[in-house]
Amino acid sequence: EAQVTQNPRYLITVTGKKLTVTCSQNMNHEYMSWYRQDPGLGLRQIYYSMNVEVTDKGDVPEGYKVSRKEKRNFPLILESPSPNQTSLYFCASSLYATGNYGYTFGSGTRLTVV
Amino acid sequence: GESVGLHLPTLSVQEGDNSIINCAYSNSASDYFIWYKQESGKGPQFIIDIRSNMDKRQGQRVTVLLNKTVKHLSLQIAATQPGDSAVYFCAENSGGSNYKLTFGKGTLLTVNP
Numbered sequence: 001e002a003q004v005t006q007n008p009r010y011l012i013t014v015t016g017k018k019l020t021v022t023c024s025q026n027m028n029h030e031y032m033s034w035y036r037q038d039p040g041l042g043l044r045q046i047y048y049s050m051n052v053e054v055t056d057k058g059d060v061p062e063g064y065k066v067s068r069k070e071k072r073n074f075p076l077i078l079e080s081p082s083p084n085q086t087s088l089y090f091c092a093s094s095l096y097a098t099g100n101y102g103y104t105f106g107s108g109t110r111l112t113v114v
Numbered sequence: 115g116e117s118v119g120l121h122l123p124t125l126s127v128q129e130g131d132n133s134i135i136n137c138a139y140s141n142s143a144s145d146y147f148i149w150y151k152q153e154s155g156k157g158p159q160f161i162i163d164i165r166s167n168m169d170k171r172q173g174q175r176v177t178v179l180l181n182k183t184v185k186h187l188s189l190q191i192a193a194t195q196p197g198d199s200a201v202y203f204c205a206e207n208s209g210g211s212n213y214k215l216t217f218g219k220g221t222l223l224t225v226n227p
Contacts, residue, residue, distance in 0.1 A: 004157075033214070043158075043203070043217040058214065090157050102148050103215060105157035 002027045006091050006106035013081055013113055021076045021109050023091030031094040032074040033058070033103070034066065036087040043090070049074055081113040122201065124222045133191040135221045137204030142185060146207035148215065149178060149189045153200045161189070161202075191223075199225045 004025045013019055025032065033048040035058075045058030049068040063085055065077040074093075078085060088110050092103035127133050139147065145166040150158035164171045164178045164187075171178050177190040187204050201222050205215040 035217075040219070042219045045214055048214065092157075102160045102163055103158075105150075105159070107157050108155075 002104070004091055004093050004104050004106040006089075006109050008109060009107065010110045011112070013111070015082055015113060016080050019078050019081060019111075021078075021089060021091075021111070023074045023076065023106060024072050025074075025091075025093040025104070026072065027093065027095070027104065028071065029093035029104070030071070030096050032068065033092045033094075034064070034074070034076050035090045035092060036060065037090060037108075038087050046076070046089075078111075081111075083113045085111065086113050087111060122220050122222045124224065126224045126226060127194050129194060129196060129225055129227050131194055133189075133194045133198070133223060133225075135189045135191075135202050135223065137187040137189075137218050137221075139185050139187055139204065139206045139218070140216070141206060141208045142182075144206035144208050144216075147178070147180060147187055148205045149176075149187075150203045150205060150217075151198075151200045152203065152220070158203060194223075194225050196225045196227055199223055 007022045030051050034046040035043045037043050044060050046064050047058050047066040049055045052071050055066050055068050088108050090108050091106040094103050095101045148163040149161040151161050152158045162173045162176050162178050164180050169180050175192045179188045201220040203220045204218045208216045
């Protein structure tokens with residue numbers, strides 16, 4: 001089944017403890033992206049990747065890192081999480097880095113930082 | 115399930131009625147638009163898309179209308195069913211070197227049996 005898989009689905013952590021949210025897609029998509037979703041603010045892009053080893057900042061990159069060593073994986077790293085990073089996170093992928101193709105989203109990761 | 119749509123515009127309809135969800139987009143240069151459906155506890159799911167060289171596109175029970183003059187997009191759902199209850203987002207490809215979709219805030223559709 002074609003899908004984007006995120007793990008974990010739920011995570012509660014403490015301020016300052018490094019964590020990684022994994023994202024993997026099995027569709028050979030070039031483009032991958034991370035979004036966070038907050039009430040009243042909608043979906044906001046954190047980072048994106050046009051292809052392997054090509055990543056760049058989105059609208060709200062502060063406090064996050066990403067890597068794209070393989071085409072299928074795009075992990076989101078929080079080096080020192082803070083309570084304002086409590087949010088619902090979505091990984092998404094798209095067939096190509098340019099052109100008009102919709103995103104396929106993962107099921108989300110609910111992160112709580114205390 | 116998660117609450118992903120606090121403070122959202124809401125639309126409440128009776129089962130079997132037609133629903134119309136509206137969206138105003140921001141960038142007159144956007145050339146591609148998508149409607150997504152998000153059910154509680156799930157990621158957004160693609161419903162239908164439309165390119166800027168069209169003003170209407172139909173799918174199964176759904177129709178998207180695009181009015182570029184006033185930068186307005188609408189999603190029509192025919193014979194709305196309880197399973198259509200969800201938050202609906204419009205998204206636009208605002209162009210640039212980053213193929214980024216910019217999402218609207220969403221509308222919560224509730225279908226009453």
